[in-house]
């Protein structure tokens with residue numbers, strides 16, 4: 001079975017609650033060579049700001065995915081290739097593992113299963129909004145992370161495992177341990193990637209690197225450097 005992310009190296013994650021640097025457009029960011037755009041963030045998400053970013057990226061030739069942080073912000077938009085739905089394996093409450101998902105299905109009745117995909121998150125930065133919201137246990141050693149990756153793949157059938165350091169650069173040895181634990185599943189890494197070298201180091205271990213804040217803080221050429229590193233690694 002082939003999956004959309006099989007040949008991705010780089011994802012650009014755009015946060016609808018954040019501005020772009022002066023003079024930078026969504027079109028410029030879509031043209032950086034990134035393999036896919038994920039629209040999402042933890043705080044400040046609304047249907048309106050999600051839709052605005054989706055529409056701004058819609059006319060550009062890059063696969064577009066929504067990554068909703070809760071069921072109430074999921075938008076139905078023809079420009080979307082699909083939905084990447086988080087589940088947080090190290091969350092403090094089952095709501096962020098299965099509860100939000102159950103509510104989504106209960107409210108919707110049925111979903112577009114053929115374009116709904118899961119991401120098994122392991123949240124590692126205790127300072128990140130996603131960690132506080134989900135009360136994640138971030139006090140994890142490399143063998144803990146590797147074991148979460150193993151159960152995600154082998155016990156829960158997750159096709160994507162996502163080591164998430166949102167806002168800070170992670171420990172490459174931990175990412176390496178997660179990579180070593182996976183046979184089939186695709187490893188996403190995100191957090192603190194800010195230049196060619198930081199991107200290259202993580203892309204040596206992860207299948208796909210995710211770049212977020214850099215787009216909002218620095219802009220196009222910095223993002224392009226990370227795409228180049230992801231493709232080189």
Ligand SMILES: CC(C)=CCC/C(C)=C/CC/C(C)=C/CC/C(C)=C/COP(=O)(O)OP(=O)(O)O
Nearest residue numbers: 041042043069070071086100101128129130166
């Ligand atoms: C069932 C549905 C439709 C949704 C549930 C989705 C779940 C379980 C979400 C929990 C994890 C979460 C909030 C994911 C959002 C994506 C993410 C990790 C964004 C990064 O957020 P940060 O960078 O920490 O936050 P800010 O950018 O808002 O500061």
Ligand SMILES: O=P(O)(O)OC[C@@H](O)CO
Nearest residue numbers: 166167190191192212213
């Ligand atoms: O914003 P940064 O730190 O690049 O993190 C990217 C992404 O993993 C956030 O969900």
Ligand SMILES: [Mg+2]
Nearest residue numbers: 015041166212
């Ligand atoms: Mg963020």
